Amino acid sequence: MRPFKSTISIEEARERLRTGVRPIARTEELPIGAAAGRVAAADLASTLFVPPFSRSAMDGYAVLAEDTRGASRERPARLRIVERVYTGAPPQHGVTPGACAEIATGAPLPEGADAVIMVEETARVDHDHVAICAEGRPGQNIGRKGADIAPGDIVVRRGDLLNPSRLGALAAVGCAHVEVFARPRVAILSTGNEVIEPGTPLGPGQIYDVNRFTLSAVVEAQGGIAEMHTPARDTLEALNEALDACAQADVIIFSGGSSVGDRDLLVDLVATRGQMIFHGVAVRPGKPTMFARVGDTPFFGMPGNPTSCLSNAYILLVPFLRATARLPLYAPRTVSATLGRTIVSPANRHQFYTVTLHGTVALPAFKGSGDITSLSQADGYIEIPASEHTVEEGSSVEVTLF
Ligand code: AMP
Ligand code: MG
Numbered sequence: 001m002r003p004f005k006s007t008i009s010i011e012e013a014r015e016r017l018r019t020g021v022r023p024i025a026r027t028e029e030l031p032i033g034a035a036a037g038r039v040a041a042a043d044l045a046s047t048l049f050v051p052p053f054s055r056s057a058m059d060g061y062a063v064l065a066e067d068t069r070g071a072s073r074e075r076p077a078r079l080r081i082v083e084r085v086y087t088g089a090p091p092q093h094g095v096t097p098g099a100c101a102e103i104a105t106g107a108p109l110p111e112g113a114d115a116v117i118m119v120e121e122t123a124r125v126d127h128d129h130v131a132i133c134a135e136g137r138p139g140q141n142i143g144r145k146g147a148d149i150a151p152g153d154i155v156v157r158r159g160d161l162l163n164p165s166r167l168g169a170l171a172a173v174g175c176a177h178v179e180v181f182a183r184p185r186v187a188i189l190s191t192g193n194e195v196i197e198p199g200t201p202l203g204p205g206q207i208y209d210v211n212r213f214t215l216s217a218v219v220e221a222q223g224g225i226a227e228m229h230t231p232a233r234d235t236l237e238a239l240n241e242a243l244d245a246c247a248q249a250d251v252i253i254f255s256g257g258s259s260v261g262d263r264d265l266l267v268d269l270v271a272t273r274g275q276m277i278f279h280g281v282a283v284r285p286g287k288p289t290m291f292a293r294v295g296d297t298p299f300f301g302m303p304g305n306p307t308s309c310l311s312n313a314y315i316l317l318v319p320f321l322r323a324t325a326r327l328p329l330y331a332p333r334t335v336s337a338t339l340g341r342t343i344v345s346p347a348n349r350h351q352f353y354t355v356t357l358h359g360t361v362a363l364p365a366f367k368g369s370g371d372i373t374s375l376s377q378a379d380g381y382i383e384i385p386a387s388e389h390t391v392e393e394g395s396s397v398e399v400t401l402f
Helices: 010-020 164-172 211-221 236-245 266-273 306-324
Strands: 027-031 060-063 077-085 099-103 115-118 122-126 129-132 154-156 177-181 185-190 225-228 251-255 274-279 290-294 297-302 334-339 350-358 361-364 380-384 396-401
Touching: 010 274, 010 290, 010 306, 060 077, 060 129, 099 129, 154 164, 185 211, 185 236, 211 225, 211 251, 211 306, 236 251, 236 266, 251 306, 266 274, 266 290, 266 297, 297 306, 306 350, 306 380, 334 350, 334 380, 350 396
Parallel strands: 077 099, 185 225, 185 251, 251 297, 334 361
Antiparallel strands: 027 177, 060 099, 060 115, 077 129, 122 129, 274 290, 290 297, 334 396, 350 361, 350 380, 380 396
């Protein structure tokens, strides 16, 4: 055994992680239909006008505003209809004094017309004539060419998250493909002689690999590509081989073997092949967590206990991953609740405490750091800062929802 000499605070761990982020530099080109949630890698300037032509914003009549001056229900202006303009084809005639064109929403405005009177403010006289019952202002109900976007306008900037509206802006300027930052490749590997893959019968002393699946789900949900590896045994040789197998990844996450037991070899592994940035964080659960750099690759050594592993994935790994993927800060959903039972938290440890919600009352769901149901049967968690020792029944708490 090599007990922890010291731990660092969660704030310090977060700070060192922030400093350790290398935002992904690789890019790839994607069809815009496959780019939702990705991050633009370059500014994109429009080469055209949007709308590409002046168009009607209403179903009605394209007129010369001048011809409608003083028009009202009582004294309508009578105009001759010279054509009917629908969407998708250019008008054949212009509009001259005394004339107008029936026009559909989105159809190109005929030459000469400078206003559209909505159909509700007109009355048809006969097949070729319409009574205009309201005055039109120049420009009224017209979407001018280029009013939305002009050539040279930047529609999406490098670093912008491609949300639905930005994908819409790319489509509007005719952009079929977009250059985005690659999703970071994250190698995930569980360690432990006892850990085997689900799908095979358990032998004596064996357990199924849980962390690989919880971590991959987190990675995939937070902008990464999870690369799952088979569990490695607790020997330096096996761990070295496992680490070699992860060489192509942008981030490596091992779980298990990160504590201080004789078989916890990750410290030795990092000592020979990398540089430790921290080992031991004052959180509960999840103290035996390490962050290192192996070669140029960030390396996480997560605790083997499934709850510790996953809770630290939420509070430490997620912000790191999102920054690596260049995604905006994660804003999980939170609700306010009243604590239904007093919680005693260990002194000087930041606690991640799972709860179930019953209306507005939060009850403890935490069983033990080895119990995955501490999380799987909870609705969310509260965080109790290291400076707080007890949170009294009846106090108001902020629950972060899973
Ligand atoms: P360790 O961090 O390796 O000391 O493991 C702590 C506890 O977590 C032990 O009971 C392990 O058997 C268990 N454990 C380690 N890795 C995993 C895993 N991938 N899935 C489920 N349990 C694990
Ligand atoms: Mg182990």
